[in-house]
Amino acid sequence: MKSWIEKQKYLIDFTLSSLARRKVKNLGLLAVYTLIIFLLASVMLFTHALRREAAAVLQNSPEVILQRMVAGRHDLIPPGYLEKIGRIRGVQKMEGRLWGYYYDSVVKANYTFMAPSAEPIEKGRIVIGERIAATRGIGVGNVISFRSYSGKLFSFTVARVLSSASELVSADLILLNEGDFRAFFEIPEGYYTDVALSVANPQEVTNIATKLGAQLPDSRPILREEVLRTYESIFNWREGIVLVLMAGAILAFAIFSWEKASGLSAEEKREIGILKAIGWETGDVIKMKFWEGALVSLTAFCVGYIAAYLHVFYFHSGLFEPVLKGWAVLYPRFALTPSVDGFQVATLFFFTVFPYVVSTIVPIWRAAITDPDSVMRG
Amino acid sequence: MATVSRNSILALALIGSLSIGVGITFFDAARPRPAAAAGMEERKALVEKLRLTDLCLFTEARYTRHPSQTDLHSAAQDHPLALEHFPTGSLIVPPAGIAHAYEKLDRKAEVPD
Numbered sequence: 322m323k324s325w326i327e328k329q330k331y332l333i334d335f336t337l338s339s340l341a342r343r344k345v346k347n348l349g350l351l352a353v354y355t356l357i358i359f360l361l362a363s364v365m366l367f368t369h370a371l372r373r374e375a376a377a378v379l380q381n382s383p384e385v386i387l388q389r390m391v392a393g394r395h396d397l398i399p400p401g402y403l404e405k406i407g408r409i410r411g412v413q414k415m416e417g418r419l420w421g422y423y424y425d426s427v428v429k430a431n432y433t434f435m436a437p438s439a440e441p442i443e444k445g446r447i448v449i450g451e452r453i454a455a456t457r458g459i460g461v462g463n464v465i466s467f468r469s470y471s472g473k474l475f476s477f478t479v480a481r482v483l484s485s486a487s488e489l490v491s492a493d494l495i496l497l498n499e500g501d502f503r504a505f506f507e508i509p510e511g512y513y514t515d516v517a518l519s520v521a522n523p524q525e526v527t528n529i530a531t532k533l534g535a536q537l538p539d540s541r542p543i544l545r546e547e548v549l550r551t552y553e554s555i556f557n558w559r560e561g562i563v564l565v566l567m568a569g570a571i572l573a574f575a576i577f578s579w580e581k582a583s584g585l586s587a588e589e590k591r592e593i594g595i596l597k598a599i600g601w602e603t604g605d606v607i608k609m610k611f612w613e614g615a616l617v618s619l620t621a622f623c624v625g626y627i628a629a630y631l632h633v634f635y636f637h638s639g640l641f642e643p644v645l646k647g648w649a650v651l652y653p654r655f656a657l658t659p660s661v662d663g664f665q666v667a668t669l670f671f672f673t674v675f676p677y678v679v680s681t682i683v684p685i686w687r688a689a690i691t692d693p694d695s696v697m698r699g
Numbered sequence: 700m701a702t703v704s705r706n707s708i709l710a711l712a713l714i715g716s717l718s719i720g721v722g723i724t725f726f727d728a729a730r731p732r733p734a735a736a737a738g739m740e741e742r743k744a745l746v747e748k749l750r751l752t753d754l755c756l757f758t759e760a761r762y763t764r765h766p767s768q769t770d771l772h773s774a775a776q777d778h779p780l781a782l783e784h785f786p787t788g789s790l791i792v793p794p795a796g797i798a799h800a801y802e803k804l805d806r807k808a809e810v811p812d
Binding site (some may be wrong): 378381394395434439487554622627645656 | 727739754766
């Protein structure tokens with residue numbers, strides 16, 4: 322056993338000195354390899370943690386949201402709608418929600434205005450999200466004015482700023498009194514943006530949604546389960562920019578492995594020929610190259626993965642911010658709770674380390690089984 | 700020979716330390732974080748109280764601010780030949796079961812009273 326370990330150590334020593342002879346090429350290769358793994362691991366960790374966060378936070382969202390559709394667009398719930406819903410058996414509680422969007426031309430940001438029924442807010446006062454406070458440079462007691470869609474100017478006093486811990490759900494929120502909301506958006510009494518429903522028996526949610534659809538054909542029920550599924554598939558690797566990113570990284574990796582697998586440089590061939598000529602066995606040459614592949618790929622994987630972990634969970638995924646921000650002015654500052662899926666890490670390991678080691682060994686095996694003289698002559 | 704041998708030990712030590720580093724990330728992710736847990740409870744409570752439906756990730760368009768509430772046509776909302784032009788549209792997928800709500804329009808619905 323000891324002699325086997327010693328032999329492997331000598332093989333590693335030889336591999337390292339062989340790698341050092343082509344220092345620039347190998348360091349460049351290691352850097353690119355590490356970068357690809359960093360990118361893939363960052364996307365993997367970020368999307369996994371975000372999906373987990375969404376699943377936990379949105380567990381408490383309404384069981385059913387009922388929207389009304391007119392000409393393919395979301396429209397206001399008219400008076401009388403709530404009574405019709407109330408007649409459906411199984412609906413335990415219903416509540417008209419009042420919310421809407423507002424574009425603030427001062428900072429070119431979109432806000433979500435909401436009149437919550439659960440939080441009493443005095444007339445003329447508002448509760449704002451932390452990001453709005455930071456972007457507009459306002460705080461508790463300050464007065465802020467918005468020009469409504471009808472052209473009238475409304476002034477509100479900031480009563481409270483929502484905590485930064487809740488930014489992921491509240492960064493762009495402006496909470497105001499129901500009367501103020503209706504006056505600002507000119508929504509008459511009895512009209513609502515949509516309806517939030519609670520169902521007596523959670524097993525019956527789908528049935529209730531079917532009944533709602535049948536009784537109110539212009540309505541669209543959105544179940545909590547659908548909301549959760551929407552966030553489960555957010556940043557799905559099979560769609561959008563994540564696919565482009567993954568495809569780019571995988572192609573780069575394929576070129577990389579192909580370059581390795583398609584053939585050896587004249588220098589590498591000569592090296593193998595010399596080794597065989599001085600008495601190395603084919604098995605030793607393959608072991609030496611196995612160590613080369615293993616050392617390079619393990620180093621790249623570990624460094625790339627650890628850097629990705631630090632990037633996502635300790636540096637707030639800073640490199641992704643410009644992509645995630647898009648044209649938006651308001652972007653929440655949030656720290657994702659570290660979460661690692663062992664299966665995902667194992668998959669990443671298998672698809673990045675394994676092909677590289679194989680692509681290092683295969684051409685060497687082909688060269689090592691041929692006659693040393695012909696290998697050296699090329 | 701001794702110098703050469705040291706290189707292999709250094710390389711193995713480096714790989715070993717990096718592997719431990721990878722292992723530490725699992726422990727780090729699993730360790731309890733009271734501050735993060737408190738933040739999570741606060742977000743959950745706010746979602747329940749205000750009856751929120753979405754994360755505030757993309758505020759650039761209404762269908763990206765509330766992806767779960769969007770309708771089938773909102774990405775092409777401007778005119779019939781409009782192309783979806785907000786960058787976030789290339790990041791997120793359409794909400795789950797979005798077409799389902801429109802499919803029922805093809806079927807017989809009860810006449811509302």
